[in-house]
Amino acid sequence: MMLYNERVQVILDQLQMKSTVKVNELSRLMDVSVDTIRRDLRSMERDGLIVCVRGGACLREPSMSVANFTGREIINSGLKREAAKKAIEYVSQGDLIALNSGTTNTVLAQELAASGVRCTVVTNNFAALEVLMGSQTIDVIAVGGDVDPQERSSCGSVCEAQFGRYRPDTAFLSINAVSLEDGFTDFRFREMGVIELLS
Numbered sequence: 001m002m003l004y005n006e007r008v009q010v011i012l013d014q015l016q017m018k019s020t021v022k023v024n025e026l027s028r029l030m031d032v033s034v035d036t037i038r039r040d041l042r043s044m045e046r047d048g049l050i051v052c053v054r055g056g057a058c059l060r061e062p063s064m065s066v067a068n069f070t071g072r073e074i075i076n077s078g079l080k081r082e083a084a085k086k087a088i089e090y091v092s093q094g095d096l097i098a099l100n101s102g103t104t105n106t107v108l109a110q111e112l113a114a115s116g117v118r119c120t121v122v123t124n125n126f127a128a129l130e131v132l133m134g135s136q137t138i139d140v141i142a143v144g145g146d147v148d149p150q151e152r153s154s155c156g157s158v159c160e161a162q163f164g165r166y167r168p169d170t171a172f173l174s175i176n177a178v179s180l181e182d183g184f185t186d187f188r189f190r191e192m193g194v195i196e197l198l199s
Contacts, residue, residue: 002030010030021057023056080104083108088115095117096120096169097171098122099123100153100171100191101125101174105174108174120139122163124143124153125174145162151191184199
């Protein structure tokens with residue numbers, strides 16, 4: 001039987017191909033009960049990924065807010081894990097690593113903790129801190145500042161000033177997009193100062 005994250009990805013894939021999905025069709029496609037699909041859709045709606053409609057679901061309107069942190073954790077989780085494993089190759093013993101907020105860097109924190117590498121991580125990412133505090137090989141520096149509960153991170157001028165005290169060997173940025181013309185862009189406006197500082 002498929003796991004919840006796998007079912008979410010199938011549902012999102014289906015919604016990319018057509019504007020709405022029906023509970024009965026998803027049930028047959030994934031060979032799970034209608035009740036399971038209904039629960040999945042309600043959870044996805046709570047996470048800001050979709051909007052439930054009678055008998056199914058549709059994607060959120062583009063003008064609506066971007067999915068929250070918990071919702072984004074689910075999206076492309078396999079690709080995030082793959083990127084995190086590749087990123088680990090750039091970490092050496094004793095390095096000082098900077099991680100900004102974001103779901104991809106939370107996955108990277110999981111991979112760092114599992115790798116056994118001895119390093120120090122400085123971050124404003126509360127979800128990554130939670131993971132890294134359990135590691136016996138990683139020293140963790142938490143960057144303070146204003147708290148953004150939606151993004152599970154700190155931000156603002158205090159955060160940027162504290163990040164500015166460190167000279168990391170490597171900084172891993174969780175960002176929305178990269179453009180040749182505009183450089184790094186992100187929908188998290190409060191995170192842009194940190195991204196600019198670390199890039």
